[in-house]
């Protein structure tokens with residue numbers, strides 16, 4: 009408890025310095041977009057707000073309603089102020105804010121950093137009107153602002169993600185300053201889409217939350233894409249600043265119940281805001297979806313005051329499963345075992361290898377205590393299941409260690425693979441990397457030492473910043489495949505997630521590779537796969 013108090017005090021201290029209004033835990037609420045697209049109305053918003061209460065969602069923490077795109081009139085008034093579309097919102101913004109507050113809910117507003125709003129051809133956004141609009145948001149009683157990134161360069165091109173204007177932090181920082189200047193606490197939800205570079209760096213300074221990717225699509229494939237994109241943002245996620253994986257598609261009839269649990273759980277452990285997109289109407293939302301989004305134990309993990317994003321600690325790509333681990337208050341941890349395969353499978357792993365000597369475990373979704381766990385665990389996963397274990401009384405095991413670092417620049421390169429030198433302090437830990445690794449190229453290491461025969465855990469340092477924004481709505485993939493072959497044996501493939509905030513910030517993927525022979529004479533070769541390039545390779549070490 010003392011620990012939690014200290015945390016809150018430290019957190020309040022940050023608010024004063026940063027001036028921006030922060031919520032210490034990820035925001036939870038509802039947004040009109042996934043149900044109503046850019047066609048909200050006063051009736052729809054009021055019914056949804058009342059629905060949120062009727063379904064008891066306020067009781068478990070969902071406390072705001074955001075009116076997304078489509079609310080304003082085409083014309084600003086004679087003073088240049090934004091106006092609500094009087095046909096759609098006859099009572100206007102202030103009355104809607106009062107209504108929301110009367111229900112005990114916060115009022116979420118929406119605008120954009122460009123000329124026009126997303127999803128329209130003529131509705132104004134805030135570029136050039138930042139101060140006036142921030143004042144209007146305050147007058148209407150707004151408690152948060154979602155700030156989007158459409159029409160950044162013209163009144164005709166809605167999405168121009170390669171433009172300097174849409175990639176720059178400047179317009180988002182401008183609105184942050186104007187929100188700071190008004191006499192009302194307004195949370196700021198940056199929706200820049202995670203384009204350009206170093207978004208986590210600048211966005212965590214100004215936003216409660218910041219979108220890391222293109223929109224979620226109402227299909228399972230979005231879950232893989234966005235999950236791979238959030239991986240490196242653990243460096244920036246902290247109390248008051250959360251990477252936003254986008255609104256939930258739970259309850260939108262696209263996923264199975266198992267997949268909805270996976271999606272909700274993955275968002276929860278990564279400390280994404282939990283923003284419901286489903287219709288808040290008991291006739292339109294299934295009891296199962298409602299139960300998933302109301303699960304108090306999963307919500308408590310998301311709302312944990314330590315505010316630490318989970319880490320991808322192990323990936324088994326050909327076997328299609330991952331292990332995730334995240335710190336929680338009270339020396340607890342959340343363990344996530346993600347089955348990306350659309351079939352059941354039995355998986356095994358040694359808790360010691362992820363740093364846990366022993367713990368008390370609770371299966372979160374089944375709400376059952378498992379007692380003490382240690383050593384090798386074998387778990388039967390359903391297709392697309394995310395098993396969540398809450399670990400308490402955790403006794404940590406000694407971290408894995410290595411004696412030698414194998415730098416890619418010192419390996420034997422073949423084919424297209426070429427050395428890239430990086431800026432000082434980048435491409436850690438070596439300062440350089442090998443790029444352009446196609447499937448017919450390789451980066452080969454000889455004389456790799458291991459202490460025993462067989463399977464080894466290796467830490468691969470790589471760079472992938474292929475955020476795949478423009479292809480994301482279809483089947484575009486932000487991961488990169490790379491294969492590893494030991495002593496000439498059959499190469500095995502791994503999908504590498506995003507590594508950082510640009511093409512020089514490395515990440516580490518820890519994988520298990522078989523075929524080693526005791527001694528100093530192992531050959532380890534990395535290659536591309538298929539038609540795409542591999543991630544850039546910095547180097548690796550054997551965690552023996």
Ligand SMILES: *[C@@H]1O[C@H](CO)[C@@H](O)[C@H](O)[C@H]1NC(C)=O
Pocket residue numbers: 080081082083093094095096
């Ligand atoms: C208000 O919204 C309606 C319905 O979308 C639209 O027909 C009308 O032109 C809008 N009015 C203004 C002034 O933007």
Ligand SMILES: *[C@@H]1O[C@H](CO)[C@@H](O)[C@H](O)[C@H]1NC(C)=O
Pocket residue numbers: 123161162163
């Ligand atoms: C977009 O339209 C507005 C209003 O007509 C105008 O002020 C602005 O200059 C236009 N922007 C561009 C880039 O043409």
Ligand SMILES: *[C@@H]1O[C@H](CO)[C@@H](O)[C@H](O)[C@H]1NC(C)=O
Pocket residue numbers: 228229350
């Ligand atoms: C997963 O399997 C189920 C049952 O076979 C099938 O209906 C569904 O389309 C599959 N989902 C995906 C994303 O392939």
Ligand SMILES: *[C@@H]1O[C@H](CO)[C@@H](O)[C@H](O)[C@H]1NC(C)=O
Pocket residue numbers: 415417418438
């Ligand atoms: C590459 O090998 C040379 C010679 O052994 C060594 O000095 C250098 O540190 C190595 N480079 C890296 C990045 O480890």
Ligand SMILES: *[C@@H]1O[C@H](CO)[C@@H](O)[C@H](O)[C@H]1NC(C)=O
Pocket residue numbers: 423424446447448449539
């Ligand atoms: C290697 O693969 C790349 C990309 O797939 C291709 O452009 C190139 O021609 C190939 N080179 C050789 C020598 O086969």
Ligand SMILES: *[C@@H]1O[C@H](CO)[C@@H](O)[C@H](O)[C@H]1NC(C)=O
Pocket residue numbers: 454455
């Ligand atoms: C590997 O080790 C052997 C024996 O020490 C040595 O002769 C050889 O040059 C080494 N190969 C490389 C590529 O370092």
Ligand SMILES: *[C@@H]1O[C@H](CO)[C@@H](O)[C@H](O)[C@H]1NC(C)=O
Pocket residue numbers: 485486487488489503537538539540
């Ligand atoms: C990686 O390989 C898998 C399996 O062949 C393939 O489905 C996927 O599209 C590949 N990803 C990329 C980015 O090439």
